[in-house]
Structure formats: structure tokens, C-alpha cells
Amino acid sequence: DIQMTQSPSSLSASVGDRVSITCRASQTVKTYLNWYQQKPGKAPELLIYAASNLQSGVPSRFSGSGSGTDFTLTISSLQPEDFATYYCQHSYSIPLTFGGGTKVEIK
């Protein structure tokens, strides 16, 4: 199984801050990497697919980069509605696996 490791596991930031979350795969996943946002009590929502493609309807302050084993989700200017937990997920092979999550909290 490919293990997905996110860092940090949590962070505190202020509205307007630039925030970056890292996801590392235990072996290459090429660009088969997706990012989700999950708010408490809600289902995850797709933000980024194939490492860098913005899902329709997602604000342009979200961006994704990387390939191979190292990936980054960046929020260019954190908004109040962005406080949530973020997960990466690969689709390179079976089983599909998710990272452990990064909780973004208000400073």
C-alpha cells in the first residue's frame, strides 16, 4: 500500500495568511493526487484533482502543485470559511489511500 503522510497535522493561521500543506507519498503516484476539504459534521469536498487542477466552483485562492512523491496545497489568502481539515488522496494504485489530515485552525 502507498502511505500518504501530511504535514503539519495541524496549524494555526490568521485570516489573510498564505497557508501551505504538504503531502508525501511513500512511493511515486505521478500526478494521481487529489485534495479535499472537510468541515465538522460534513462530507469532504473535492478541491484539487490530478495534483493541480482546480475543481469547478472552488475559489482560485486554492492551488495544488507537485508530482512523484511530494505535493503541496496552498491557500493564497486564508478566508474564514477555509478553517477546516484538509486531506490528500492518491489514485495511482489499489488501495486508494488518504493522508491523515491537516486541521487548519484560527489563530
Place this chain on the structure above:
Amino acid sequence: QVQLQESGPGLVKSSETLSLTCSVSGGSINNYCWGWVRQPPGKGLEWIGYVYYSGSTNYNPSLKSRVTISVDTSENQFSLQLSSVTAADTAVYYCARVNGDVVEPPAIPDYFDYWGQGTLVTVSS
């Protein structure tokens, strides 16, 4: 807008079979892949498996011996059965559409783009 809705018992006894159904509205179940993801309380996400509209399936090897996912195109719904449940299977279960450039087997579809609201299933002893 595609919408998914899970239904099924919220309480299952240990050693019995968990059964959930996901109803799809706002779009056809045909030409897509449909999956299940679960999340134990306070923990992360775990992929359970998916079914192509044709009926072909792919399961997480860690659950494969206990999981069956099936599709009913006439009813526009798909289902999950998980047998011999234990307390470790207590989780919120989500159904989701699995999409990508290719959604025909043997290609692995890429991402979960529509999700149900989730349903908590508790396994009791």
C-alpha cells in the same frame, strides 16, 4: 446537480452484516463509478471500494473478504454490504461518485467529486 443520499440502519449488532444503500438523483448512474468511504469518529478517511456502472468492482484489500458493493442501474442506486462487523467498523459511511479521465475497468478512477452527507453506523455488542 448530482446528489447522493445514504440510507440504512444506524445500529448493527456485532458479527452481523452492515447494509447501506446510496440513492443517486440529478444524474444517471450509468457511465460512472460509485464508491464508499468511511470515517471512524474523530479519525481519518478510509476507502472501502467502488463499483463501475457495469457491475465490476474493486475493493480495499484490508476489507475485501467482508465487502460486497453492487449497483442497480434501474433504481439509480448502489449498495454496500459489510459482513461480520465489529466495533472497529463503527464509522460515518459516505457514498460518493468516483470520476476521472477513464471510468471503465481496468482503469482506476481518480477522485471523489460528489459525496453523500454520510450516515453514522454504530456496531453494538
